[in-house]
Structures are given as C-alpha cells and as structure tokens.
Amino acid sequence: MSLANPVFTKINDSFKCLNCSKQVPHAQSTCRDHCPNCLFSIHVDNNPGDRSAECKGTLKPTAWSQNKKKGYMIHYRCEKCGEEKLNKFLEHDSFQADDFSILLKLNSVTKVKE
Numbered sequence: 001m002s003l004a005n006p007v008f009t010k011i012n013d014s015f016k017c018l019n020c021s022k023q024v025p026h027a028q029s030t031c032r033d034h035c036p037n038c039l040f041s042i043h044v045d046n047n048p049g050d051r052s053a054e055c056k057g058t059l060k061p062t063a064w065s066q067n068k069k070k071g072y073m074i075h076y077r078c079e080k081c082g083e084e085k086l087n088k089f090l091e092h093d094s095f096q097a098d099d100f101s102i103l104l105k106l107n108s109v110t111k112v113k114e
C-alpha cells in the first residue's frame with residue numbers, strides 16, 4: 001500500500017455543533033474535533049486535524065473503546081458518506097472535557113483498530 005505522505009496539520013478552531021447547536025470550544029490539549037456536550041463531530045478531517053475532507057457530514061458517535069496509549073476512543077459513522085472514524089475522547093481538558101456519561105451510553109468495543 002503506498003500512501004502519499006499524509007500531512008498532519010493541526011488546525012484547532014472552534015465550530016458550531018451540528019447536532020446540539022452549541023459552540024464547540026477550542027481544546028487546550030489536542031485538536032478538538034467533536035462536541036463535548038453530545039460527542040457528535042463533523043466529517044472535516046482526512047487525517048486528524050487537517051480539515052481537508054470535503055464531506056462535512058455529521059459524524060455520529062456509535063461506540064467507544066479503550067486504547068492502551070491514547071485512552072478512550074469514540075467510534076463514529078458519518079451520516080452522509082458512511083465512513084467510520086475514531087476520535088480521542090477528551091477526558092481532561094482545561095477548557096471543557098467531554099461528557100463521560102454520554103460516552104458510557106454507547107456500546108463498548110473490545111477490538112480496537114490502531
């Protein structure tokens with residue numbers, strides 16, 4: 001498999017949540033790409049944080065898993081194009097951490113893709 005060098009550019013801008021309409025703040029620790037209130041995200045990245053995807057569909061949280069290195073991961077399916085993605089759950093953030101009770105309402109996945 002030959003992938004052209006993926007570009008990982010971090011663009012940490014705020015956006016308005018497509019699901020609950022709340023303004024999603026910047027994250028301090030990492031690139032915020034999902035809503036801390038309802039965990040929905042927007043399909044804007046091909047690689048984490050690059051904002052290069054054309055889709056702009058709603059990424060619906062479907063499940064969660066635990067990654068040894070990264071901690072809790074949120075599994076998403078895009079409601080527009082059907083692509084499945086993983087995002088890191090922001091357990092600790094000085095601005096606004098994700099709502100853990102919402103994560104726990106999703107199904108847990110034991111098989112984790114790296």
Ligand SMILES: [Zn+2]
Pocket residue numbers: 017018019020021022035036037038039040
């Ligand atoms: Zn939201």
Ligand SMILES: [Zn+2]
Pocket residue numbers: 043055056057078079080081082083
């Ligand atoms: Zn999509």
